[in-house]
Amino acid sequence: MKRKVAIVGASGYTGRELARLLARHPAFDPPLLMSSRPGVEPDAPETSFEPRLEKLDLERFRDVDGVFLCTPHGAAAPYAREAMRSGKVVVDLSADFRLKDGALHGSVYGEDHGPDLRAAAVYGLCEHARAAIARARLVANPGCYPTAVTLPLLPVLAAGLVDLAADVIADCKSGTSGAGKDPKKRTVFGAVHDNFLAYGVGDHRHAPEIAQTLRTDRVLFVPHLLPVFRGILATLWLRPSPGVRAADVRACLRAAYADEPFVRVYDKGLPELQFVQHTNFCDVGVADVPAAAPSGARIVVISAIDNLVKGASGQALQNMNLLLGLPETAGLLP
């Protein structure tokens, strides 16, 4: 028998991406698409090809096996609580349950709507938490930038290949879809087209999430906005431990991800957005920067993901597959 899921926030970018992925998933019936805010009637489709969205009705959680929450931060707790009360598993794409430290969550995101849920949630970076996710009821889907930064750094830091006396510089660029569907001063066409800018320097909300996952605050994260719609390219500058070269970092990453279907470590060349757009891949390449400067050699690791897929809905589907005992890759391989 096929499974069924509900998507809350189905009119948004990540909700729509999930609906697209689920439409070709072999183990799911068409999802229950729910929008929008409580008490608000969803817009009727503007074309005959758009799916009809249903009014948000938490009673309908009874009809499904799992619930995706594609809502802005601060909104997820009541939906997660109700879905779990009905015995359903939940993947939340917002940041509501990602940070374990309550005080930190409060200072970054404001009011804490669900300390109990944050405590119960498993951080869903599948490649590093597969067993815990499979046993969980609630998964906090990782943020887009944190996914692009932590997937390449976790194995390399664990192997002691980086000298953390120097900060790791995470110089990251994202397409505008990372900001969601509602127009914002920074993301309207006139502000983005033919432009390039840094934002959130020193206070971006993803910095504490990166620090929590990597267990170090030695990562200096600087996000930029690209004049493209989808994709994140992260350029990670590392000072290597003595004697470590790019080949060692590449070998470490290849060993760590040898059996991972969604992490591709390059033997040569470097990732580009167009290699990962519309896919659930995280592509990783490594290069040496010779020791010309007095500060010594650097190694540059480049990773690329599609923020709407591996950085959001694809990873969320990977998590839901695990929660429901399905093959993790189902519906996600090209």
Ligand SMILES: NC(=O)c1ccc[n+]([C@@H]2O[C@H](COP(=O)([O-])OP(=O)(O)OC[C@H]3O[C@@H](n4cnc5c(N)ncnc54)[C@H](OP(=O)(O)O)[C@@H]3O)[C@@H](O)[C@H]2O)c1
């Ligand atoms: N975009 C990305 O690349 C990305 C990556 C990783 C994580 N995320 C996170 O995923 C979540 C969704 O992102 P998005 O880009 O899809 O945002 P979005 O395009 O702005 O869509 C948000 C959706 O949530 C609905 N909504 C708003 N307030 C609600 C409420 N109180 N209750 C129920 N539904 C509500 C909206 O409905 P209306 O139709 O009424 O507006 C819309 O369907 C966010 O928390 C975001 O931070 C996004």
